[in-house]
Amino acid sequence: MTRPVVLLGLLLLGAVALGGCGRDEAAPVAAKAADRAALEDPAVFEARVDESRVKLGDRVTFTAEVRHDADVEVRLPPVLDVFANALVHEAGRWEESEGYGGRRVHRIRIVLDPGLGPIMGIPALELGWRREGAEVWETIRSEPITVEVEAVTAADEDLREPSEGFELPPPPAEARERRDLRVLAAGGAVLLVLGVLAFVLLRRRRARAIVPPSPDEVARRELARLAERGLVEAGRVKEYYYVLTGILRRYIEDRFGLQAPERTTEEFLAEMRHAPAIPAEEKPTLESFLASADLVKYAKHLPAHDEARRATETARRFVEATARRAGAEGGADVAVR
Numbered sequence: 001m002t003r004p005v006v007l008l009g010l011l012l013l014g015a016v017a018l019g020g021c022g023r024d025e026a027a028p029v030a031a032k033a034a035d036r037a038a039l040e041d042p043a044v045f046e047a048r049v050d051e052s053r054v055k056l057g058d059r060v061t062f063t064a065e066v067r068h069d070a071d072v073e074v075r076l077p078p079v080l081d082v083f084a085n086a087l088v089h090e091a092g093r094w095e096e097s098e099g100y101g102g103r104r105v106h107r108i109r110i111v112l113d114p115g116l117g118p119i120m121g122i123p124a125l126e127l128g129w130r131r132e133g134a135e136v137w138e139t140i141r142s143e144p145i146t147v148e149v150e151a152v153t154a155a156d157e158d159l160r161e162p163s164e165g166f167e168l169p170p171p172p173a174e175a176r177e178r179r180d181l182r183v184l185a186a187g188g189a190v191l192l193v194l195g196v197l198a199f200v201l202l203r204r205r206r207a208r209a210i211v212p213p214s215p216d217e218v219a220r221r222e223l224a225r226l227a228e229r230g231l232v233e234a235g236r237v238k239e240y241y242y243v244l245t246g247i248l249r250r251y252i253e254d255r256f257g258l259q260a261p262e263r264t265t266e267e268f269l270a271e272m273r274h275a276p277a278i279p280a281e282e283k284p285t286l287e288s289f290l291a292s293a294d295l296v297k298y299a300k301h302l303p304a305h306d307e308a309r310r311a312t313e314t315a316r317r318f319v320e321a322t323a324r325r326a327g328a329e330g331g332a333d334v335a336v337r
Helices: 002-039 172-206 215-229 237-256 265-272 280-298 305-329
Strands: 043-049 053-055 060-068 072-075 088-090 095-098 104-112 119-122 126-131 138-141 145-150
Touching: 043 126, 043 138, 043 145, 060 072, 215 237, 215 305, 237 280, 237 305, 265 280, 280 305
Parallel strands: 053 145
Antiparallel strands: 043 060, 060 104, 072 126, 088 104, 095 104, 119 145, 126 138
16 A cells, blocks of 8 residues: 555656646746847848748748837738739738737738749848838848749659568579560560550641630639639638739730739839720729729728629729720730730
8 A cells, every 4th residue: 555655646746846847937938038029129020931942732831920019110011912923822911919028910821832943932022110200111121032842753662672581593494484574574565655655646646736715714714713712701802802903914914915913003004004905995994993902902991892893893894895805806815025
């Protein structure tokens, strides 16, 4: 009876000691975080990715974080515009929380496909900030990010040496039989490959040329997918407008040869006014549409559901009108650049 009682007592003493250590360690961690926040600049801007080297087909999580004092006003950069031409699996949005020392924290996460490689580059972003009552805005630029994209190679386990023991060479007669079987197998494989190549060549001669989809067909398909996502009904109106304007900008680039996705709205409108390729009667509609979309993306304007649906109809009418005009004029779907 004495030994179990002693063991039970030792276990209780160990549990109490561990509980005390946990409480004693938690306070220094919080204190260190608070000290770090006190030593930081009035506003801090950081951008990073979870992996700087990925394989083809992997996903990359991009995170941008802003930390600032409570009396500092910030202008958050339009992060989603940077990835307008990338394949975005999860389009995050800026979320605000409270950090140590009363500082405010803004964070956004975006999950991307790095593309076909070998390099995916993310340019530097710019944050504006100023103290309350100050007239001049200060700027902070994040570091540009480079992600290496490697081609997929054979798994390590496929390259390992066989684990079986050493096997003695077979007798001469058996060796000849195995050699003859290998020769027959190799010959059969060569004949099979030649047959497949001949079949493919014949099919290519008979196959018709595949016509790629026109810019308006691509835009119609993307608009239909956007409507199926239900972003407006879910309250994700700003993300909805980002995707909608991206569809229209890519259509304008493919149809008229204007570099719409890479430029700001002001730069694009300035070029559009002097572009003869875009019909003159459609230019006011396009200018009004982009200006209204910018109010939602950058000026915290929250439109009603009916207004968002009207914006979609405006984009669809622009696509249909310019597609009909191109068809009537017999124009090519690929613009000359």
